Amino acid sequence: xxxxxxxxxxxxxxxxxxxxxxxxxxxxxxxxxxxxxxxxxxxxxxxxxxxxxxxxxxxxxxxxxxxxxxxxxxxxxxxxxx
Numbered sequence: 001x002x003x004x005x006x007x008x009x010x011x012x013x014x015x016x017x018x019x020x021x022x023x024x025x026x027x028x029x030x031x032x033x034x035x036x037x038x039x040x041x042x043x044x045x046x047x048x049x050x051x052x053x054x055x056x057x058x059x060x061x062x063x064x065x066x067x068x069x070x071x072x073x074x075x076x077x078x079x080x081x082x
Contacts, residue, residue, distance in 0.1 A: 036074045
């Protein structure tokens with residue numbers, strides 16, 4: 001890049017920096033949202049609560065369906081190659 005190009009584009013540096021930061025935050029949020037580990041942990045906790053008698057079978061089935069739907073969403077997003 002020449003000196004003239006740097007001088008012309010210098011006022012855009014704050015905008016580019018903000019866009020770069022926003023893209024990084026969005027990527028990190030997406031990675032956390034589509035991470036299956038918290039869902040698996042919630043399923044294990046749900047089963048533990050059922051075994052300990054904290055919840056009944058109906059509650060377990062309802063919450064398990066929600067978590068399994070979430071896992072399906074994650075798997076669909078990640079695809080077979082991830």
